[in-house]
Amino acid sequence: MLQSVQIRCKNNKKTIKIPFGSTLLEAYRQLNLSMPYGPVSARVNNRVEGLNFRLFNNKDVEFLDITSSSGMRTYTRSLFFVLAKATEDVFPGGELRVNASVSGGYYCNLLIGRPLNDEDVRNIRHRMQEIVDADLPFRRVQSPTEEAVDMFRKQGLESKVLLLESTGDIYTYYYRLGDSVDYFYGSLLTSTGGLKVFDLVLYEEGLLLRAPSRKDPRQLEEMVHQKKMLEIYREDHRWQDILGVRTVGDFNVACRNGRVTDLVNVSEALQEKKISHISDEIRSRPQVRMVLISGPSSSGKTTFSKRLSIQLMAGGVRPYPISLDDYFVNREDTPRDEKGDYDFESIHALDIDFFNEQLNALLAGEEIELPRYDFQLGKRVSSGRRLRFTKDMVLILEGIHALNPALTTHIPEENKYKIYVSALTTILLDDHNYIPTTDNRLLRRIIRDHKYRGYSALETIRRWPSVRAGEAKWIFPYQENADVMFNSALLFELAVIRTQVLPLLEQVPECEPEYAEAYRLRTFLRYLVPVHDAQIPPTSLLREFLGGSSFTY
DSSP states (O other), X not given: OOSEEEEEETTTTEEEEEETTEEHHHXXXXXXXXXXXXXXXXXXXXXXXXXXXXXXXXXXXXXXOTTSHHHHHXXXXXXXXXXXXXXXXXXXXXXXXXXXXXXXXXXXXXXXXXXXXXXXXXXXXXXXHHHHHTTOBOEEEEEEHHHHHHHHHHHTOHHHHHHHHTTOOSEEEEEEETTEEEOOSSOOXXXXXXXXXXXXEEETTEEEEEOBOSSOTTSBOOOOOOHHHHHHHHHHHHHHHHHTOOBHHHHHHHHHTTOHHHHHHHHHHHHHHHHHHHHHHHHTOTTOOEEEEEOOTTSOHHHHHHHHHHHHHHTTOEEEEEEGGGGBOOGGGSOBOTTSSBOTTSGGGBOHHHXXXXXXXXXXXXXXXXXXXXXXXXXXXXXXXXXXOOTTXXXXXXXXXXXXXXXXXTSOGGGEEEEEEEOOOOOBSBTTBOOOHHHHHHHHHHHHIXXXXXXXXXXXXXXXXXXXXXXXXXXXXXXXXXXXXEEOOOTTHHHHHHHHHHHHHTTSOTTSTTHHHHHHHHHHHTTSOOOOGGGSOTXXXXXXXXXXXXXXX
């Protein structure tokens, strides 16, 4: 038997030998690394593992702190377990649901038979602090799946029972914290003492669990009130309760009981009803002359705008799309980013003054010549297309800056109707494991980039952090400016996406850092029963990514 194993540490480029079976935490201590916020997990051969993971073979290791996406997920999962235990201790029989990431924290419902009050929240938070101060270990336990299912059933954790029963795995892992048990897909901290920064506040009808900022983990993430976005989540959760499909376990059972067609048809009908309602709202405001549509990458803005245009036409309104890309400044006038490269995502890459000048001319009844941007020349050229407003016309403006007040600063508010579109994943993995919206959008983008842009999953995953940084700067701060928010995610879509995206994720080589994200997404998607896209209508928002749409793009 080997007496030692060799570890190649990516943090300091050193190779050491450690005793056979040592944990990652023991390896970290032997490496004498200096990490201001300490390690919370590590990539082991580009798979994220907890610090209690034992090393029995030679490995490449990169330790992660809370400033990384993977590290923050490890921290927040651990925080969810502490919250679940605290609510269990304070309100035995209460039902906790971790519903969504919103308002700079995590919105949770706690069902105790009456509305929550400030004293309830203080008691739960106090119990959480006691658990953290006790520095209790998170213990990872492997057991036959049927034994884990039986244990969770006795605890009354039915969402975990349904999830584990639908996986088909012979063995499974779960976690123990004191006398409490829970299931999480991913690593936790070694002990509760690492949860030094958190808060819990009463928020709307539930709780807002606050976690550290990735930029400065010594501070809480800023709390930004997002009542419109929260209402979208709550609206979808109400529909899911009516359908009896709140979690992935519920969904898998429904699919196996032959309800796929019903779930697809109802989900599509709900979206069409929402689009029709937005169209009616626009038509009820005769002063509205332009519809501004914004949203992050892969939110389905383009298909949404086309379906909204159809509804407007059905109501007697003539939509006229205008591309913001045609209003770029000349290439040499484009602002540059911190690296000195052209920053085409900056709002200042658009000729805002000229844009407002043309819109005001239209509102005044004048005829204008629409510009055309020649991307090869890097400047605007004559298009020959002329436009004058008619009484029944509404402009449709779609783009990442559409809700930024600076874009239409000279246009009266009563002439604008603002829409924010995003894929807000509302189905839960189980009651204590929500599904990040960013995962849904990334999976959509991986498929679209492969089909229409020739990019591999590796390339899309590699670009994703810079895409999200641009969204955080130019899109998210303005989302609550919207008159209405539209959720483009569909209840069934991850099960459909699974079929197309798994082969793409499997092509990401293990030697690449992006393998960790590809592996995480693959592991998560395998919880879902696959659904074939044959039942998806050609007008579905999902067709923008899967292909087979009746719209042209």
